[in-house]
Amino acid sequence: MGLVPGIVKGLGVTGGTLLRTVFPGGVKKPIPAPIKGAQTVQYPHEKETPVARARGVIALHEENCTSCMLCARECPDWCIYIEGHKEKAPPRRAGGKPRQKNKLDRFDIDFALCMYCGICVEVCPFEALFWSPEYEFSEPHIADLLHDKSRLHEWMTTVPEFEPYEAGASVKLKKVPAL
């Protein structure tokens, strides 16, 4: 593209956006209404709903966790802290041996360190970790960004039902457990 057409086209882009923002009604209704024309929303007054797969905060479904530590080991920031102990569980069939079960004592994610890569959610083999689109969890004190397992469990209420992939995709769906 030549120099002059390029300059004119560039001015057209910004000028066109200006006109579309100030006059969203177009030529038929030339009333300045930038609040309607702007693509953005005025955040604290008005909120956009994030898409269902948005990566806001990580939720923990405690019952599924076996404290296998895969997430803690894969975490690039080492921001997941897990402690657990073994417990005897009643046998599956009458007369059987009591089973051993890992009981979770502590499951903390430090969101001050977390970089929202989602590797923990990916590697969890027991469907215990989920992405929630909830994003408003800033805190005045940095220590409060360490969410313990009850707090992480509360986020489960905000996890949306998993949207199916497009037709023909072979990926197994991740079932969001009911609380």
Place this chain on the structure above:
Amino acid sequence: MMILSELAYWESTSLRVVGGLAAVLLMAGTLVYIHLFKLVSFMQSRLGPMETGPYGSLQLLAEVGKFLQKEDIFPRKADRFVFAAAPFVILMSTFLLVVVVPGGPDAWFIDSDLGIYLAMAVSSVSVIGILMAGWGSANKYSLMGGLRATGQLIAYELPLILAVVGVVIQAGTMNMQGIVLAQADGSIFGWSGIGNPFLLTQAVGFFVFMIAMQAELTQSPFDMPVAESELVTGYMTEYSGMRFLMFFIGEFATAGVFSAIAAVLFLGGWYVPGIDSASNAFNVIGPLVMLGKVVFLSFLVFWFRFTFPRFREDQLQKLAWKFLIPIALVNIVATGILKVAF
């Protein structure tokens, strides 16, 4: 300001100071609000400041309050006097520029026969202020920014002045009022319906003047000296608080004043077609007409600013020396020949 001549010296001087302050601060405020806050936001399909006052109209006061609270930091190795004085030098050149711009037949600060010459002369004072800021900061980024700014401003001062020369030849005067009247009372091939705004006859000059003005104001795409991503805003790196605010006011007030000068030179200043130029009505509507033209021309400046990415240093110098100066010179020669011929 006809009354100025009847007042005592101190009275007229204090009136001029108050008028100049109002002209500079209101101009900077208006341009920052209209263009920097709103226009650029709309061009990016957003709203800009909306919280302070209706449509964010009080945001400026909040910004000024913020800057006034900030600490005035001096770098340890700074040349303290030079560092402290630089923003005043820059602001002073802006105030001196405002002085020559007429707002109406009787609304002027000084009515000098050397008006536009004076404007071009004092506009170069800001280069010294920028170099002082760059040197005084004792910071390599500041120094580089200051040197780049100096190179750029000197390079673009030439086309700026050469573009003005064409207007001066055509108007036959360097007096700003004279230039306005020459356009108001002029005629296009005998038709005097809209006077003769030099925008028509000096279109090349206007084109050169606007580009050179953009560069003089170090507005993007000519913002190499203050390139924030490589020079950390160049000569302003070490400034904070009040002194940074002064740079900021200087930048935007100068944008307004240069637009006003361009309006006088090419758009007929305070004159609007349809009213006799000797009419007393221009003392009332003249300043408003002037404001409208200033807002329009600075709109062009900021439209360019918000559209284009910055030039590389060599492209920038090439544009001035190999393109703008030759066509400005050709424009002068053509204007001179046509002036003699007709």
